[in-house]
Amino acid sequence: MQLGKGVEWCTHICGMLALVPTGKGLSAEALADFFEVPSAYLAKQMQLLRRAGIVESVRxxxxxxxxxxxxxxxxxLDIVQAIEGPSPAFRCTEIRQNGPCGLKRKDCKAPCEIASAFAEAEEVYRDALRAKTLAAINAEAAANGSPEHFIEVAQWVQRQVS
Known part of the structure; x- marks a missing residue:
């Protein structure tokens, strides 16, 4: 399974947006400049986050x-689903019914074992993403990073919203 760049970008951005004071906002352009990512692509990702109710825009x-x-x-999981959509990563097309020895549809009484295995694995994956909040990610980043770096980022955010 491969997630698009937008998931990484938006997770970092949401972590940074936690520093934005009440009543203020950071422009998509400032965020794109900070992370050195294409602003047009990021703007589309931000709209997906807005539609999912993760971020809101302030005029x-x-x-x-x-x-x-x-x-x-x-x-x-909220961020992944906002950017990638809610569909499962694995989609069974029932190829066990194809070919010279394919099963008849009526003989496929139980779900495909392969599809079941992938669905089970994806549920574990989604549960792990569902259990990890942005608060936990920010706390881990603060514990693993240098205080000077976080002060620098907070000061940058403050200059952008002033």
């Missing part, structure tokens, strides 16, 4: 994007 001076809910209420 006017100090406008841009901010989190729509608290970091403890946003999971990695």
């Amino acid at each position: 006017g001076k100090g406008g841009g994007y901010r989190l729509a809910r608290g970091v403890d209420a946003i999971t990695l």
